[in-house]
Amino acid sequence: MSEDSxxxxxxxxxxxxxxVKAIRNENDWWLCKRGCDHCCRHLASPPELSRLEWMRIDEAVAALNISARSEIKKKINLLLMQIASNNMPKYIVCPYLDEDSGSCLIYDARPIICRIYGYFVARDGDFYCKFIETEVLSRFG
Ligand code: SF4
Structure with a gap:
């Protein structure tokens, strides 16, 4: 990737x-933080990312140990097969999630959408965290 980009x-x-820090400082109850993996386990569709984000992810994956890399590859291949056969599950578990620990294996290289998803209350297409919506509505109506 180019240095400028x-x-x-x-x-x-x-x-x-x-x-994000400003929101969290003003609202210490805010649910979205490292360790909450609900959205990572309930993707509505495979993520559509910029080329730069994919390149950053590729670099992060390349730095993982061989067993993590092969697990990710297995999950992506399964996902590609499901897409090709038009047999997608209702929700997709992100291939970059360590399902046992609930942690993102590429956290520092995670896409922009993962960084912002839990910080808006509504968005076109209904793609936002319903837990946050419920909390915000109950507190600020
Ligand atoms: S890239 Fe990481 S933060 Fe984003 S959905 Fe996947 S596991 Fe979650």
Whole structure:
């Protein structure tokens, strides 16, 4: 990836992180944080990411140990087969999730959508965290 584009991605990460921190500082009950894996286990569709995000993920995966890499590859292959046979499950478990620990194996390289998903209350297409919506509505109506 070009140095300039990568820097732009880092700037975006940083801006998101600042906004996320501000939300969390004002609302210590906010549910979305490292360790909450509900959305990682309930993807509505395979993620559509920018080329730069995919490249960053590829680099992060390449740095994992061989067993983690092969597990991810197995899950992606299964997903590709399900897509090809038009036999998708209702929800997709993200192939980058360690399902036992509930942690993201590529956390520092996770896509922008993963960084922001739990920080908005409504979004086109109904793609947002319903737990956050419930909390926000109950607190701020
Ligand atoms: S990339 Fe990581 S944070 Fe994003 S859905 Fe997958 S496991 Fe969750």
């Amino acid at each position: 990568y820097q732009q991605l880092l700037v975006l990460d940083e801006r998101i992180e600042l906004r």
